[in-house]
Amino acid sequence: MTLIAVGINYNTAPVSIRERLSFPAEIMESSLQELWHIKEINEAAILSTCNRTEFYCTATTANKQILIDWVSQSKQISAADFTPYLYCHTDSDLIRHMFRVACGLDSMILGEPQILGQMKTAYQAAYEAGTLGKRLGKLFQHTFTAAKKVRTDTAIGSSPVSVAFAAVQLAQQIFDKLSEQTALLIGAGETIELTARHLSQQGIGRIIIANRTYDKAHALAMQFNGYAIALSELPAHLAEADIVISSTASQLPILGKGRVESALKKRKHKPMFMVDLAVPRDIEAEVEQLRDVYLYTIDDLQNTIDQNMNSRRLAAEQAEEIIDTQVDYFLAWLRAQGAQSTIQDYRHQAEQSRDEALQKAMALLKSGVPAEQALNRLAHSLTNKLIHTPSAQIRAAAENERHDLIAAAREIFKLTNSQ
Incomplete structure (x- = not known):
């Protein structure tokens, strides 16, 4: 096989x-x-x-x-x-x-x-x-x-190596409970979809997805029980967001300092965590100057990702060593399956010998032979049946100078020197 x-x-x-x-x-x-x-x-x-x-x-x-x-x-x-x-x-x-x-x-x-x-x-x-x-x-x-x-x-999976995962993990470090936060995701591409998936898996309270094309935002929001808005509606909803993560293909910034400042006033200066994953930037660099904003760019996350990739490569080397050992374990199990039918046949043969010897012993007891005498005959008969064939085979191996079979027999039966 x-x-x-x-x-x-x-x-x-x-x-x-x-x-x-x-x-x-x-x-x-x-x-x-x-x-x-x-x-x-x-x-x-x-x-x-x-x-x-x-x-x-x-x-x-x-x-x-x-x-x-x-x-x-x-x-x-x-x-x-x-x-x-x-x-x-x-x-x-x-x-x-x-x-x-x-x-x-x-x-x-x-x-x-x-x-x-x-x-x-x-x-x-x-x-x-x-x-x-x-x-x-x-x-x-x-x-x-x-x-x-x-x-x-190993640490193979302990560190984030995608910008989406890194952004969500950073959000978890800033907020005690993501379940109480609202995330506003700007864009509807692969990165934003992955970000939404990670946020959903971590139990985010609410997701708003904003995109230039509303239908795309709506299709993505439906996957995560989120709420879709057009990009033009962004000013009306920005203040709701505790977390803002943006990744679009826009050539000009989507969020400027003034718009974010207005949202902070509506929030009564409750802090906002913002991650700009776009190149060129979606969020003006000046937003970082605002006191109640924690703004990170893709470069900030990339440094972390590079370090984490190095960590994973080291962990991968350890993983390969573990796999080597596990492969050996499974191969040993496979090899043992090859002997399974032999073991079953040997057990069946021994059980047949046991049953025949037991029937004779029961017959002796029924005929009135003392129990001790019947047990002695049972033990003697069963021993002879069990060792007869192996003894004959070992003797034949010696006659044919099959010393390998004799050595194998000693190993299988774990024989010690009686002399």
Whole structure:
């Protein structure tokens, strides 16, 4: 049995290819069932995110072409269109790859935590589809254990490495309870969306999204139970904001010193925390001169991010060492599975010998033989049955000068020198 995976990710394939090979949730179960029903495939799981699609299987062969042909047929795409972007892993390489993916070591943002949740979703989907078996199921569980150990024992995810996350974390340091604050986000692009998501996850009290195009602001606000306004309405709502984070493509400042000063008066000089993530700036530099404003620019955050990336790189080195150990643990478990049938057969044989000896002992007791005599015969008979075959095999090994078998027997039975 071989562990095998093929996949593409942000490093190997452009988004035009990645989107064609994506497997959304609504087709995941049927896709897993189709893959699992291939003759050579015994177990199957699919990880599909915006940055990667990977197919994990146990199979009777290490031939990746089986998976390539299925993907081609399933997605109605020529194999020649995506095979140049594929990578393939088998056995120990696959185990290491899954561990690294779950820990965020193979992510676009080093150490990002979202991928672990996505791996768990992939596991759950395969479990519900009935396409997991003992080996792949155990590999996923060990993957989660390895990721948890890396998160616990290293600083891989402790420091923010995106400006959106850094801005939200800074807000948490300034305000005791985000649940009591209102955040005004200016813009509706990727950075603002990520900021809104982080704020929502941290329990922000209220989100207002302002954008030049109201429909975009409204679509984004709906995702986070927020309130949308047009950019022209900004002066009327600025005073409501405890937190202002701006990221637009405007060539001119959107917030000037005078407008912010007016908002502060309405707020009775209750402090405002402002982060300008735009280049060129959305917030005039002179706003920083106001007493009740804490203004940070993207440069202020970038210094922190650079330091944190260095910290994560050091943590990643520690994580690789942990993964090496975890791979060894899982390989040892896999090797032990190869002996499982032998152990079961040996146990079955011993139980048969026990049952036969016990039946004879019970018959002796029923015929009136004293219990002590019956027990002695049981012990003698059972001992003879258990050691007869191994003794005969060891004797034959000696006659054939198979000293390796004799040494193995001494190790298996943990024999000590009786002389």
